[in-house]
Amino acid sequence: MKWLFTLLVLVNLALLGWGLQRDPDAAVNFPKVRPGIGHLQLLAEVDNPLAQSAKDRAAEASMPDAGKITADPGSDTAEVVPAEERVAQQEVPPVLATAAQQESDSVAKQALDGSPKSAVIEDQDNPPAEPETTMPATPKATPPVCGAFGPFERGAEARSLAESLASQGMDTSLRRESMEKPIGYWVMIPPMQSQEAAIEKVKQLRESGIQDIRRFVKGDQKNGISLGVFSNKKNAQSRQREIASKGHVASVVPRLITVPTYWVDYRSDQSRVNRAIARISESQGAIKNEQYPCSRVVTSGGIF
Template identity: 30%
Template sequence: MRLVFWLFLLLNLAFFYWQYSQPQPVDAPLLQTEAVPAGVDRLVLLRERGLASPSQSEPAAGPPAAVSSSVVTEPEPEAALAQKRQDAMPVPGPLGTEGRSQPEPEPAPPPAPAEPPPPPVMACFTLGPLKDESEAGRLYKALRALDIMPEQRLSERRAVRGYWVYLPPLKSYADARDKVQALQKKGLDDMYVMGKGEMKNAISLGLFTRKSTATERFNQVRRLEPATMMKPRYRRIKERWLDVRVDGAHSEMLARLAALAEDFPGVELVRRKACK
């Protein structure tokens, strides 16, 4: 009987020794509590204060059991929570992913218009004189074939129609008649006295078409009468011209105009000083 008692005692001692030699289980970590509003006390469990049960008012003897650092964490500050919320906000994606479009970029300004080329420097010419309306019509058609628009112009000019050899007016008709008789005695003829006009009482010695013939008569009379004079006589002539305007830098067109003028005898290509 005593042997059985000691046997049970040894078994109990071995059981307690084995039980207390095993590592103590660690409580499962508590869920992290969310931050509470300012001014409200946070709920604290009894075991967070080191109390095992409500009936225990004093801590148990012996060394306090170590509390795992993962059981409870202190609440994070408001600034850290706000930063986490901002980081958790979705980042806007490409156009259309968030239901709203990004502002369209401003269109590029249109390119500056190119500067127009400088206008051509026009050169003005005239072709003529033309003998009649028929010749003017033929030249007009030839210019239109060169894509030139001519303008017909009528002008008047004073042309020499001859030369007059004469003696200036004398004081009276009697003096002019006596002068004629004296020259006739010296071998001159073909003379008569002007009876009216601004040359009244002048002695006409001849009208000549050619200047050479007039000069010969003038020298003949002058040897006898130093007062002898000679002057040209004029008439008014109406002429037709065709005025044209072309690009002064277009040398090929200028050459065509010169060649065209040569096809019409008596027609000259004259450059005008100013375009009208």
């Protein structure tokens, strides 16, 4: 229907062109028609390359038996055939006929292919819904691991380790603490109840052949008796056994001082922490790895 309507429009445009180029000399007077009919124009009045054939058709159209205009004898009115019937009865120009034939062949081909244009237009107006895409699930983030490497006696050593771990993608922070460090071991007899008791004990030790005896006269160990200070714990224990063999009981007490120590706090994923532990164990076996929850409160010392 779409192409038939287009064909009718083209035919009407052709008729309009002929009407604009009509030959005034070839005009034919027709009987009066009823009011409201409008102006009627014969094809013979059109002046164009098809004028000769149009004149012939106009002559036929002017005859009473042409079936287009019928005049009743003795009447001033004429009966006009509808425009649709007149257009259908007129001969189609060769160019338009060729276009119509091509269009008909195209429609027939689409019908055989099972893809009429109406279906194509409908598909364009209602495009198929795009399939819903399912977003891949985001992998759950691995919780970080927190802890500290230490203790280090020198701050430069701890700082070097912190910078090395940071270059490998770990979050690090340097922290300083104080701790008591043993610098030797006392072999001693604990403080006596009084000064007189301490003096008497010193006398007994000397009578047993024990030398290198000192008595504490002040401090936390007042009225105690020192039997020697040793840097090595084994040597201190050997002196303790010697005193015991002579009938006296002595103790080995560490001699402590307060020294600064340094720790490297870290926070990272488990794989990086494992690699760091392996490297530190090879180079610094005495360094400990103390892990703690990552929710630990941050302090001015640098703990996460």
